[in-house]
Amino acid sequence: MAKYERRFQGDFDSTLSVLHDGVLSGSMSATYEDGSDYVAGDVRCAVRVYERYSYIGKNRVSMNLTLLGHGTDLFLTAITSGGSQAVFFKINTWGEESFLDCIQELVEGL
Template sequence: MAKYEKTISGKFEEVLHHLENDIDSSGITMNLVDESNYTYGDTSIAVRVYDKYFMRNGSRASLSLTIVGKGSGVFISAIGAGGGKGIVFNFSLGAEDDMVAVVERSVEALE
């Protein structure tokens, strides 16, 4: 499992669209599985779940992205999972790290 979290200043919708574009363009096998959007008062929440096939090891990995915005504060959480091999022992081959790194680079480009 890999994880990246950061709070930045910005507009929720702009941050969301920037991240979506960068994730979508990060690889031909990147796939948006599902999404959820919720607004409560002045707080907006977006959840995105992606998966990606990695040919180098024949596995799939998932990326769960949560973005919470209130005012000019935007919290971003990216959690990558899967991408390993093995039935009893899950040997990670780094696929989840690669997916989370896409989000980290995208956030750094916003700052």
């Protein structure tokens, strides 16, 4: 498992769109699995789950994105999982880290 978290300023809808489009265009095998949106007053939360095939690790990797927004204050958590071929412990995390690199580059570009 690998994790990336970042607090930053921006527009919730456009940020979510940039992240979604960037994940799907960042890998030929990336798919959008499911998501959920929640609003409580002026706080918004969007959860998105993606999956892709890792050519380096020769396996599938999933990523959960959670974007929390209060006005222009945004907080993103991206967590990847999967990617190991071992039974009792992880022997590689290349696919997970590569999936997170995509998100980090997108957020840094905002």
